[in-house]
């Protein structure tokens with residue numbers, strides 16, 4: 001069988017079309033099939049390298065005003081890795097785990113775009129981390145109680161509460177270092 | 180040297196074609212991205228930090244490997260030749276990024292190559308588990324086991340609000356990328372892939388061709404994976420991918436039925452011609468080989484071609500890549516010499532097939 005389109009090469013591809021409610025089979029060579037029914041994977045291909053471009057487009061719309069402000073103000077920066085928020089946007093990557101803390105306020109906006117509107121983790125937590133969260137909560141509550149006791153001039157109780165909180169803080173620190 | 184074992188053979192455990200839907204789903208992969216607290220990410224850390232992380236991660240896994248019932252070989256990138264690294268990439272055991280070797284890093288490989296842990300890729304730790312066929316739950320369970328070994332030994336960078344902290348914001352949260360590698364020749368032949376890719380993307384998944392450079396899907400092999408890692412639990416991510424995969428399998432089966440019933444002679448002709456090319460060609464490019472291998476595999480799946488092993492596509496797609504060709508040839512080849520060598524290797528692979536099968540025809544003189 002010869003290709004219906006170019007009438008030169010052998011037909012290797014059959015394309016089924018519905019024309020006026022009737023199924024029609026067309027036989028094309030590979031070259032014509034490709035041209036007549038182009039099949040683009042490009043649209044689906046998501047190169048991770050392209051992310052930084054997306055991020056730049058979303059946040060990095062440099063108007064003159066914002067450039068001037070950025071120069072006068074202290075740029076938003078992570079002290080651990082020395083990367084600025086702008087650098088993060090340009091590279092599309094974080095420099096270290098502390099960047100998350102340094103850019104905490106800005107990040108939900110970034111994540112919303114990347115993760116289908118989501119901004120908060122709901123999955124697994126590392127074992128032992130639950131205990132850390134628990135400890136933090138206990139310390140917070142002890143400190144609140146302590147302040148109340150101070151306000152009521154109940155200094156003896158306040159001192160006990162402070163010691164308890166310190167003990168838990170110590171635990172938290174040791175736990176975090178030796179985890 | 181331990182690395183030789185992983186380079187000699189193009190066949191890995193995950194290529195073993197078995198299990199439900201293994202005719203369409205070639206393999207399942209789970210990847211978890213993790214980082215250690217107290218060390219900057221590989222993009223910004225010092226060489227000293229890199230070595231420390233490498234040592235910590237390697238020791239943690241090697242010491243507790245018996246919990247997974249396997250041993251791990253550590254392959255440092257610094258001590259591996261460029262060609263050998265390329266082969267590890269072609270076998271999907273490491274990423275091209277790690278293979279660049281710009282950062283001191285390594286890969287920890289399990290005996291059967293099903294588990295590979297990359298150290299100092301974009302993240303400090305990248306756990307990767309490969310399973311044959313569609314086995315999302317099984318693969319995740321294994322990755323989770325490795326993850327729990329690490330979290331006992333090492334402090335992870337984790338945040339209450341953002342979850343596992345990763346170098347790339349697209350991995351933040353669960354750090355989980357689940358993917359299935361699918362052979363979809365009938366959907367491609369019937370020109371439905373474009374539409375299907377659009378639909379898949381609309382539900383927050385990513386589709387891409389996994390062989391070949393750029394974006395073309397060489398050999399009609401596609402990879403479907405989750406895009407969202409934040410705001411979904413691991414279970415939800417796996418369930419969503421499972422459901423999408425099942426729907427694509429269903430569509431591919433329908434397309435195969437259609438082809439089989441309406442185009443028998445044309446189809447059989449196309450598929451057998453491809454077998455002919457693979458059996459007799461003296462010069463074959465990667466593209467042509469990939470297309471022909473896909474055809475032959477479809478022919479086997481549809482029962483049109485008999486006497487050829489199904490694993491042929493998996494195996495040949497791996498060993499026909501430039502790195503392997505070079506390794507087998509034993510010296511550098513020019514691109515045109517590679518095409519000659521590739522044709523020879525595929526012919527030999529098919530001849531072994533014909534000799535070992537009782538049903539097949541007599542071995543051809545190739």
Ligand SMILES: [Zn+2]
Nearest residue numbers: 003006029032
């Ligand atoms: Zn034509």
Ligand SMILES: [Zn+2]
Nearest residue numbers: 078081096099
């Ligand atoms: Zn930082």
